[in-house]
Amino acid sequence: xxxxxxxxxxxxxxxxxxxxxxxxxxxxxxxxxxxxxxxxxxxxxxxxxxxxxxxxxxxxxxxxxxxxxxxxxxxxxxxxxxxxxxxxxxxxxxxxxxxxxxxxxxxxxxxxxxxxxxxxxxxxxxxxxxxxxxxxxxxxxxxxxxxxxxxxxxxxxxxxxxxxxxxxxxxxxxxxxxxxxxxxxxxxxxxxxxxxxxxxxxxxxxxxxxxxxxxxxxxxxxxxxxxxxxxxxxxxxxxxxxxxxxxxxxxxxxxxxxxxxxxxxxxxxxxxxxxxxxxxxxxxxxxxxxxxxxxxxxxxxxxxxxxxxxxxxxxxxxxxxxxxxxxxxxxxxxxxxxxxxxxxxxxxxxxxxxxxxxxxxxxxxxxxxxxxxxxxxx
Amino acid sequence: xxxxxxxxxxxxxxxxxxxxxxxxxxxxxxxxxxxxxxxxxxxxxxxxxxxxxxxxxxxxxxxxxxxxxxxxxxxxxxxxxxxxxxxxxxxxxxxxxxxxxxxxxxxxxxxxxxxxxxxxxxxxxxxxxxxxxxxxxxxxxxxxxxxxxxxxxxxxxxxxxxxxxxxxxxxxxxxxxxxxxxxxxxxxxxxxxxxxxxxxxxxxxxxxxxxxxxxxxxxxxxxxxxxxxxxxxxxxxxxxxxxxxxxxxxxxxxxxxxxxxxxxxxxxxxxxxxxxxxxxxxxxxxxxxxxxxxxxxxxxxxxxxxxxxxxxxxxxxxxxxxxxxxxxxxxxxxxxxxxxxxxxxxxxxxxxxxxxxxxxxxxxxxxxxxxxxxxxxxxxxxxxxxxxxxxxxxxxxxxxx
Numbered sequence: 001x002x003x004x005x006x007x008x009x010x011x012x013x014x015x016x017x018x019x020x021x022x023x024x025x026x027x028x029x030x031x032x033x034x035x036x037x038x039x040x041x042x043x044x045x046x047x048x049x050x051x052x053x054x055x056x057x058x059x060x061x062x063x064x065x066x067x068x069x070x071x072x073x074x075x076x077x078x079x080x081x082x083x084x085x086x087x088x089x090x091x092x093x094x095x096x097x098x099x100x101x102x103x104x105x106x107x108x109x110x111x112x113x114x115x116x117x118x119x120x121x122x123x124x125x126x127x128x129x130x131x132x133x134x135x136x137x138x139x140x141x142x143x144x145x146x147x148x149x150x151x152x153x154x155x156x157x158x159x160x161x162x163x164x165x166x167x168x169x170x171x172x173x174x175x176x177x178x179x180x181x182x183x184x185x186x187x188x189x190x191x192x193x194x195x196x197x198x199x200x201x202x203x204x205x206x207x208x209x210x211x212x213x214x215x216x217x218x219x220x221x222x223x224x225x226x227x228x229x230x231x232x233x234x235x236x237x238x239x240x241x242x243x244x245x246x247x248x249x250x251x252x253x254x255x256x257x258x259x260x261x262x263x264x265x266x267x268x269x270x271x272x273x274x275x276x277x278x279x280x281x282x283x284x285x286x287x288x289x290x291x292x293x294x295x296x297x298x299x300x301x302x303x304x305x306x307x308x309x310x311x312x313x314x315x316x317x318x319x320x321x322x323x324x325x326x327x328x329x330x331x332x333x334x335x336x337x338x339x340x341x342x343x344x345x346x347x348x349x350x351x352x353x354x355x356x357x358x359x360x361x362x363x364x365x366x367x368x369x370x371x372x373x374x375x376x377x378x
Numbered sequence: 379x380x381x382x383x384x385x386x387x388x389x390x391x392x393x394x395x396x397x398x399x400x401x402x403x404x405x406x407x408x409x410x411x412x413x414x415x416x417x418x419x420x421x422x423x424x425x426x427x428x429x430x431x432x433x434x435x436x437x438x439x440x441x442x443x444x445x446x447x448x449x450x451x452x453x454x455x456x457x458x459x460x461x462x463x464x465x466x467x468x469x470x471x472x473x474x475x476x477x478x479x480x481x482x483x484x485x486x487x488x489x490x491x492x493x494x495x496x497x498x499x500x501x502x503x504x505x506x507x508x509x510x511x512x513x514x515x516x517x518x519x520x521x522x523x524x525x526x527x528x529x530x531x532x533x534x535x536x537x538x539x540x541x542x543x544x545x546x547x548x549x550x551x552x553x554x555x556x557x558x559x560x561x562x563x564x565x566x567x568x569x570x571x572x573x574x575x576x577x578x579x580x581x582x583x584x585x586x587x588x589x590x591x592x593x594x595x596x597x598x599x600x601x602x603x604x605x606x607x608x609x610x611x612x613x614x615x616x617x618x619x620x621x622x623x624x625x626x627x628x629x630x631x632x633x634x635x636x637x638x639x640x641x642x643x644x645x646x647x648x649x650x651x652x653x654x655x656x657x658x659x660x661x662x663x664x665x666x667x668x669x670x671x672x673x674x675x676x677x678x679x680x681x682x683x684x685x686x687x688x689x690x691x692x693x694x695x696x697x698x699x700x701x702x703x704x705x706x707x708x709x710x711x712x713x714x715x716x717x718x719x720x721x722x723x724x725x726x727x728x729x730x731x732x733x734x735x736x737x738x739x740x741x742x743x744x745x746x747x748x749x750x751x752x753x754x755x756x757x758x759x760x761x762x763x764x765x766x767x768x769x770x771x772x773x774x775x776x777x778x779x
Contacts, residue, residue: 003691004700260774275777280770281763287774288708295691296684314687320677321684369676376679378651378666 001302003295009071016079019052024085026347032086033204040159040198040206041086041121049076050118055093058239060101063112069305070239074246074297081250084347084354086205088121088159090243096122098239099167099184102232103223107186111165123163124240125154125210126233132363134169134237137182139212141170148172148222150185150193150215156361160208161198164189167236168212172227183229184236185221192216203353238315241362242304245297245315245322248358252290252326255333255351259283262337279336286325286332293318293325313375320368323359330355393463397470404439406432410475412648415744419481422511424558440479441510447485449697450493454501455509461697483552484508484515488561491630495577495618504579517634518548518562518580518604519627526764528563529572529624533606535564537613542566542578544586544609550758554589554602557582561630563623570621577623579615586610596750597735597743632706634759650720651675654727675723682716689713704772711765714755721749 005013024045032042049055057073059065066072073094080087092115100111114120126134139152150170160166166187174181187194193215196208224232260283263274273279300318303311330352334341341348359365409432413419417429420437428434440446443457449464450456459467471478489508492501507513524531533546544564554560560580567574580587586609591599618626651666654675659667666672692709695701724745725732732749734740756762770776 002694002698003687004695004698260776263776272777275779277767277779280774280776281766283774283776284766284769285711287769288712291708292681292684292688292712295688298691299687313683317680317683317687320680324681365677365680366673369673369680372680372683373651373665373672373676376649376651377664378649378655378660378672378675 001306003298003302005071005075009075012072013075013078015052016054016076017082020079020083020085023048024083024087026084026350029084029086029204029350038198038206039162041088045085046088046121047118049087049089050116054089055118056116058094058097058101059112059116063101063108064116065097065112070242070301071298071305073239073243074301077243077246078250078253081247081252081354081358082254084203084251084350088123088163090240090247091124091158091163092120092122094243095124095236095240096165096167098236099223099232100186102235103186104220106220107223111186114164120164121159121162122165122167123157123160123208124236125157125160125166125168126237127156128152128154130155132360132367134233134363135179136176137169137171138176139168139170141172141183141185141217144216147216147218148183148185150187150212150217152212154210154212157196157208157210158205158361160210161196161206166194166210167223169229169233172229179230181227182233183226184223184232185217186223187215187217187221201357203350203357205354205357234312237362238304238312241315241319241368242297242300244358244361245293245300245318248319248322248326248355249290249294249297251351251355251358252293252322252329255326255329255348255355256283256286256290258348258351259329259333259336260287266338273336282332283336286328289325289328293322296321313372316363316368316371316375319363320365320372323365323368326355327359327365390462390466394466394470397467398474400443401470401474401476404436405474405476406436408432409436409477409479411477412475413477415741418477420477420479420511421482421514421553421556422480423514423556424512425556426511426514436477437479437511444509446480446511447489447509450489450505450509454493455506465693465697480511482508482511482514483517484513487517487630487633488515490633491561491577491626492617494629495626497614497617499614500579500617513558514553514556516551516554516557516560516582516604518551518554518560520550521547522549526761528627529575531563531565531575533562533564534568535566535576535578535611537566538610540613542611542613544578544580544606544611546606548604548606549592549601551589551602551604552600552758554582554604555591560587560604561617563627566623567621572624573621575623575627576620577617577626578611579617580606580609580611584609584611594750595753596747598747598751600751631760632703650679650723650727653724657727657729657731671723671726675727678716678719678723682720685712685716702773704768707760707765707768708773710759711756711762711769714752715762717755718752721752725749 053066054076056065057068061067076089080089100108128138141148141150168185168187170183170185171181172183193213195211198206198208201207263279264272266273296318300314303314333348334352337348340346408430420433444452444455445457448457448459448467452458485508489505492504519528521531521533535542535544560582562578562580563575564578565574566576586607588605589602592601592603593599654666661667692701692705728745732745735743735746
């Protein structure tokens with residue numbers, strides 16, 4: 001597969017970017033934030049995104065979806081990143097869909113139509129620590145009657161307080177750090193004993209802490225093999241990390257473009273500040289970093305779509321590199337905007353805040369560099 | 379459309395299998411060992427020095443098939459392969475660990491420029507000899523007073539009927555002392571800076587050409603000063619027209635930057651982390667027994683792998699005409715800075731062992747000398763700062779100072 005978008009993908013990008021810039025620009029996110037919105041996204045926009053077909057991108061055709069791939073999902077996420085659009089897309093149409101796609105027919109029939117229709121919102125509950133440590137799964141799922149009883153806590157679950165469906169990584173046997181003994185569950189909203197408390201994060205998004213107090217689930221809530229859930233968890237995390245990297249790329253690219261426009265317009269000492277070499281070199285270095293990240297993200301998406309054995313490694317490179325390059329983009333963005341970059345009125349600071357949240361989500365650059373090192377045997 | 383794509387896939391699968399079979403049959407086993415030193419690189423030329431009979435046989439086998447330059451037209455000694463096929467060949471060679479059969483500035487730099495700007499006679503004379511490794515070329519660009527500001531070059535070429543008489547001095551001419559011919563920028567109009575430069579081909583055996591190697595901080599002398607005293611060059615050796623040399627030079631610089639960007643980062647490089655483990659060992663968790671260095675190596679390797687995806691994307695875009703003309707500047711900047719970073723980390727991993735300069739144990743200070751050699755990567759072919767200027771102006775359209 002050549003490493004650029006084919007004609008159909010380029011057309012999709014045009015459609016997505018125009019749609020989001022029109023219906024959900026940064027002003028849309030500001031309006032939700034300023035109104036103290038307690039949902040975390042606009043349900044009407046979620047439905048319109050489904051009408052555009054976006055929510056079915058990763059759903060197989062036989063399940064009513066478009067049967068496209070991670071390159072296409074990444075295009076939507078880049079658009080979301082560029083516009084800072086609050087959306088359940090990543091957790092639902094990428095995360096939950098990746099897990100459910102490996103589930104039974106009954107599970108797919110139960111959940112996918114609602115996702116296709118833009119009615120169902122999914123959330124992903126993996127983290128139990130302030131830092132991403134997916135190898136440590138301690139939330140217990142004990143056999144109980146015909147099903148399971150879940151007890152424990154999860155955190156950093158975006159939209160966990162309003163989700164119709166929560167994909168939970170739980171421990172069915174063994175100690176927290178063991179690779180085996182993990183099982184994924186699809187937990188429905190309103191399950192007895194499940195409570196969710198949402199916190200507003202720095203970027204104004206809403207993220208929940210979930211408490212599971214003896215939550216009873218039917219046996220068919222388990223996705224994939226009991227005790228063998230690590231395979232689906234890794235598969236889902238691969239999709240989520242590539243998706244988060246694509247959204248980061250949108251944030252970084254937009255922040256850089258806005259900053260470079262500002263360098264062309266803003267005048268001091270009687271000339272545009274972008275004519276100063278001190279700023280030109282930093283802007284050029286930033287551009288190169290973002291281009292490296294863009295290639296790494298596309299590579300990861302393509303390898304995921306091809307089912308390549310090297311995909312996991314490429315995803316780690318993509319998420320790590322996107323984290324580095326976009327951190328530079330937002331930091332240089334605020335600095336080069338000068339005083340106005342510090343104001344709430346200018347958008348550039350909002351990009352900085354969103355970048356920080358997404359960089360942390362599903363493992364930051366240090367996490368992924370460490371994974372690469374382990375994978376390479378050092 | 380699906381059918382066409384499937385047919386193409388099948389065609390490429392067949393080509394891949396055939397290519398692999400041919401490589402397995404023709405690549406001598408010694409030519410599948412990693413390139414460890416300069417002696418393992420085959421440069422060809424009139425006075426070619428082959429490191430082994432296998433190196434010579436490998437060059438001849440590949441040249442006979444046109445695969446020293448797989449994507450050049452067959453009529454000029456190339457393989458005539460489509461971009462996708464050339465990529466497959468590269469992948470199969472990498473998978474089998476085949477060494478490049480021939481490395482030369484003729485392949486990486488002059489050849490592409492001749493294909494674009496050369497006359498039919500120039501292509502017929504020079505390209506097949508480059509492809510077969512019979513002539514070794516060097517590049518006469520920089521001068522003592524024309525470095526980053528290359529277009530201020532002053533080596534004069536005065537017209538005398540059917541030839542030019544060239545006088546001046548070039549510097550940083552890589553391997554000029556070993557080269558057979560030089561492609562060279564000369565001044566044909568002193569009144570016009572960029573529009574007064576001509577691109578000419580000079581036989582190094584012509585009377586008046588002399589070279590003097592320059593000793594570098596690495597102790598090696600890969601670069602020379604090249605002196606031109608009343609050197610007669612026939613007018614048919616002008617490429618791209620009199621006073622049009624800057625266009626050719628810019629085109630060719632793109633290829634040079636592409637090549638330099640890959641230095642030290644070719645193919646699937648040996649893991650620096652594993653190299654460090656061999657020197658420093660593992661802790662009881664199975665991690666490199668030096669946590670700070672391990673973290674910095676891991677971040678470097680993440681970045682280097684990401685850069686390789688950009689290289690792949692760049693080649694795909696280049697072959698389909700999608701690449702921005704200033705994209706080689708991005709490749710060159712990022713690739714050379716990474717290569718310097720890698721060698722800094724290698725020196726740290728080696729500790730005091732890596733500092734030895736002459737010992738047999740250190741292979742004559744090979745690591746330390748290679749570390750110093752990489753410092754030139756971000757200077758030669760346009761400094762990192764010049765690349766950043768180009769990116770800022772030509773890609774980001776930032777205003778002139």
